[in-house]
Amino acid sequence: MPRPRTHDPDIVLDAAESLAVQSGPAAVTTRAVAAATGVSNGAIYHTFGSRSELLGRTWLRAAHRFLALQSALVDGALDGPDRQDGVDAVVAAAEAPVVFAEKFPTSSRLLLTIERDELLGEVPDDIATELADTDKVLVELMIRLSRHLWDRGDGRAVDVLNLCLVDLPTAILLRRKRFTNPLAREQLSAAVRAVLALGPPPRQ
Secondary structure, three states, X not given: OOOOOOOOHHHHHHHHHHHHHHHOHHHOOHHHHHHHHXXXXXXXXXXXXXXXXXXXXXXXXHHHHHHHHHHHHHHHHHHOOOOOOHHHHHHHHHOHHHHHHXXXXXXXXXXXXXXXXXHHOOOOHHHHHHHHHHHHHHHHHHHHXXXXXXXXXXXXXXXXXXXXXXXXXXXXXHOOOOOOOHHHHHHHHHHHHHHHHHOOOOOO
């Protein structure tokens, strides 16, 4: 049977998220979360079962927020009233970390500045499955964009989208902590457009 909920789980996840980004993953203990929220240790265990599940749920919430926002940006570029081309949709997806940091600053710091393995370690099987599913969502988005741009979704084409959506934002925004730098956003857009202009290599 599912564990009964005696509080709003988001209150606990907010506290775990804040502790992780402010003091590091080791600071996220059930006792610390209970002290920060006023929720009892027992109530936290009723909802999350273990510290590992709490950390996993905290990460997953941030990941789901980011992926939903990124997908909405792509939908807006491709299907919105101000419909744009596929290149603009890729740029919008690449700029998602900037919008995410503005909308969910603490979730952004958790997801984009803390290594997942450093935060999570061993997790329950159901959490591991959901984590793998979040990775698939990003791949599916890249396949969608690749097919829109080049009418193909093979590995070589998707790898170009991976460069645009993962590698370039990481190099230009994340590693140098330039989320709020307007020039960095322009540089990211220019870099993405340059890569897309070259296109993918021929199919093997």
